[in-house]
Each structure stands twice: as C-alpha cells, then as structure tokens.
Amino acid sequence: MTVSAGTAMPAAADTDLPEYLTKMRAPQMWKVADGTGITVAVIDSGVKDLPELEGRVLPGVSFMEPPVSRPEEKYPVHDDFEGHGTSMIAAIVGDGSGGGPHGLAPGAKVMPIRTSIGSPMAFGAIGEAGKGVRYAADNGAKIINLSIGGWWSLDRIGPAIEYAQSKGVLVFVGMGNDGSKMSNPIAALPGAFGVGAVDIDGEPLPSSSDGPATDFAAFGGKVPIRCKKNTAWCMQDGGTSYATSIASASAALVWSAHPDWTANQVTRVLLQTVGTPPFRRQAQ
Template identity: 85%
Template sequence: MIVATGAVWAVTAVPAAAAESDLPEYLMKVRASQMWKVADGTGITVAVVDSGVKDLPGLEGRVLPGVSFMEPPVSRPDEKYPPHDDFQGHGTTMTAAIVGDGSGGGPRGLAPGAKVMPIRTSIGTPMAFGAIGEAAKGVRYAADNGAKIINLSIGGWWSLDKMKPAVEYAQSKGALVFVGMGNEGDGNKSTNPIANLPGVLGVGAVDLTGEPLPSSSYGPSTDLASFGGKVPVRCKENTAWCVQDGGTSYATSLASASAALVWSAHPDWTANQVARVLIQTAGAPLDGSKRNDWIGYGIARPSKVLLDHQGDPGAPDGDPLAAPAPVQTQAPSAAPAAAAPDRAEPAAAESGLSRKWPALGAAVAVTLGLGITVILKRLRR
C-alpha cells in the first residue's frame, strides 16, 4: 500500500444527477455533467500527436482532418498513411478520452465540445524509430494550425534535438503541451524526457482512490496527475474496445481535456494562466506537501475552476512551473510521508497501452527511457 501519496479528487461531494448515471466513476468524481453546463471544450482544438485516429461513430463531428507525418518504407516509397487511420488504436483511444460521445462501447470524453486534430506518426509500428522526428514535425504543425493544446501520450528512447525546438516553437505560438510520464513504474531513469522540457506539463496516473498506479513512472518532472485505471481502450488490432489500464497515456488525455474545459470558459487566458489554475486547484498530496514525484501538484480538477470559481490565473507571461503559485492543499495525513511505490507489486491485468510505450517497435522497446541527457525543467526545490 502506498501511504499518503495520493490525493482527493474533489473537496465537495455532489450527488450524482440522473444525467450522470451512465458516466464512468472518474467523470462523476470531477463533476463532468455539471461542468459541461458551464463549458464543454467548445472553441478549443487539442492536437493528439500519436498513431492516428480511426473514424468511429463515437467520434463523428469531433475530429478535424489532421495530417500524417508517417514516413513510408524504403521499399514502398509511394505508400500513403492518412491521419484518419490507426494501425494500433492508441491514438484513437486518446482521441475518444478527450471528445468521445460514449457510443459504440467507447468512452465518454471529458471535453466533448472540443475538437481533436489527429497527427499521425509511426508510433506503434516497426517504423517507430523515426517517430520522434515525425512527432516534432507534428508539434510544429499543430502550433501553426490552431491547436491550443498539444497532447503527447508518447515517449521513448530518443534524442530531444528535434523535439525540444519544436516544443519551444509551439509554446511561442501560445500552445500548452502535456506529456505522459511513462508506464515503466520507475522514477527518473524511466520518465519521459519530454517532461523535463521547460513549460511542459508532465502527467502521472492515479486510480479512483487517488493513489498512483504502480505502473506510473514518477520523478521531479511530474506536475499533475489524472485517472489512468481501468478504461475503454482500443484492442484486438483496433477492432474493438476492451477495459484495461490506460496508464499515463490516458491520464495525459484527461489532463489535456481538463485544460480544454478551462480554456473554453476563459478563452482570453494564455497557456500559462490555464496551467497555473490547474496547478492551484489540483487535489494536492494527502500528507500536506506542496507536491511529490508521483502526482506532482495533484490530480487535475477543472471543476474547482469552472464550478467553484477557484484559482488565480495571474500573469499571462509567467511560467507557473518556474514559480508556481500556492496550491490548495488537503489536510495533512496522520500517516508518515510516502515511500516510493513497491516495484515488486505489478499492476493487475496490464497490457499494451499500460506497460509499454506505444512509440516503440519491438526492436527498440528494451531501451526505453535509458541513456538520455536532458535539460532540467525548472529549479522548483
């Protein structure tokens, strides 16, 4: 058992309305149906840089044309890979988590009024060795084509020589970037290097009790957390929905959707201001600490902004990660401070999307998270 590491989803318990009866518990905990009466993500485009998207009934009208940066094999130079296709299903799952309408067995998205811009890369294919360059192109494309939020539920063993300038370019265009911490269940050496880049929000995964998933990687670059437990994910070669752990990939999509809700309600805010209020209103660690390496400043709770009118957006140009505003904390736990999660206790029934990064083909998966030197994101402590 992890002690005093998790966080409370919501301070105020609100009885479920009749319209919420078909919502999954994690959406009920963040008071999704009440939030949607205030803002549902309308007007906000979230770029999902991933494996593409499969056109499904639950996504109709919610997905933009997008673009594919997949490089064809040398043996088939004329091969085309449209963005509205997905070999693996990972990108489709992330898209549905953000904007899905719940039909066809898929999930209800947290920001159903938003639009997803699918940006397809070689993630999840034998050509994944080129995914980092493709993803960097995708980040630039997203920034140039109206994406306010860039969702990177991806990671791997790669250099940041292309991704770092791409992220900086997107930030200069006003975009907010979220990235999953990783699903290796380890700290620092296995965390996603993209999360170390300045201004990028690294996202960890928790279960419904607010405890970190054992598979969720952790470290100083963890900024927020969201739900990543048993969720509908694409499976069986992207032909069906199965309930599995979605890990930090799914959590990142929910964090991106949380930002879309806040930004939809406050379209005049900047990326820094949206990030700041999410940090301020996050469900902080139960031991009373300001942050920890497993859930960062806490679980994202956009309802605290939209329904309870909490959070001060502050200066439009100030980086909230460089100098975070005071966060709202829960009462300190009587339990001792948390130790690192027991790595000998694996998460149950995990596969595919939960334990392995989709960015990697089998040939390079064993080197995930190793041998990368990156710039520290901020001097927070």
C-alpha cells in the same frame, strides 16, 4: 506508452458515466464549459473513423515516414491500425456510444497528427512528433497531447516544444508506464508538462513513472481502450497515456470557459486545482 491486456467491454447506455468522470463532477462542469472553441492536437498513431467520434475530429495530417524501400507509401491520418491514438482521442471527445469512452471535453475538436507509434518504424516517431508539434502550433491547436515517450530525436522535438510554448500552446506529455523514478525524457523538456497516472482513489498507479518532471496527475486506471486489432473497446489500464488525455481535456474545459486567457493563466488554474501530486506526497 504501453497498456495492459483487457477483457471485452459490452456497450453501455449513453447516460452511463465512468466513475472517474462522476468524481470529477464532469456533468456539473459541462454546464459551464464542455471544451467548445478549443482544438486539441493528439500526436499519436492517427485515428479510426468511429461513430462515437463523429463531428469531433478534424481532418488532421500524417508525418509517418514511409519505409526506405517504399518511399511512395502514403499513410492517411484516419487509418489508425494500432488503436492507441483513437483511444486517446476518445478520452477527450468521445460521446460514450458503442461502449466507447465518454470524453471529458466533448465539445472540443481534436486535430489528429499521425506518427509511426505502434508500427515497425516506431523508432522514428519522436522525430515525426517534432514536426507534428510545430504543425499543431501553427494551425490552431491550443493544446498538444503527447501520450508517447522515448529517448530518440530529443534534439528535434525539444526545440519544437519550445516553439509551441512561444506560440502560447500548452503541451502535455505522459510520464511513462515502467513504474520507475525516471521521467519520460520528453516530459522533462522545457515547455512540457509531465502527467502521471492515479487510480480512482487518487493514489499512484504502480505502473506510473513518477520522476521529478511530474507536474500533474490524472486518472489512468481501468478505461475503454481500443483492442482486438482496433476492432473493439476493452477495459484496460490506460496508464499515463490516458492520464495525459484527461489532463489535456481538463485544460480544454478551463480554456473553453475563459477563451481570452493565456496558456499561463490556464496552467495556473490547473496547478491550483490539482493540489499536491500524490507522487510528491509520497516523497515528502
């Protein structure tokens, strides 16, 4: 997934909430559930250790494969040099400090799983993500966030997503940001739920792909995203990547309120709540 360039964002007061969280009535939801007890696996570019994420991020694991010329190379999961994974994690559990995002499910825990996204070896990320999906399903994740896309290694990630589904795990996948009618092929795989992006008024972002695999839509407009070589937060379009994190966080809230529910029960409530996706409304 790609994001647009943005401008530097000044630090905001911890009590300030972005408009989309206010429209979602997040403070009212937090009185009922805040994600406590739920682990969300974010399979992406890792995570940067930041004060605004402290206490919310589990140790995680890296499946980022080293170059053939340096097979001994190691990649700590808490060493995100690209920033995409950190942005997705903050959208779920950030505490709003330091100008970073207020996460929608601040009581949840995130399991970071590092792939080659954002690196010269990104062509291998989908295969690595397949390993990550299986790892997450076997190690306590209730929800898997895949804000990534591509055609490579579908034969590896497809069975992994089906495996996660068989373990009762929800898998959310971004639809893509090329504005086409085509689905991110990962979102079209059995067991995956595709997420499109809308603006603050609930209208589709022009950049959001809206193929037939779109199951949900969530906010993906101007949001805090890591920038300046992952040294600051900037206001940028988060696109379907960010929207996928919001969908994952929404599922975490529902599951936190009803910890004995199955994945199917959580999905049914989400589908009943969101109504008709704007993409489908346009097609009617």
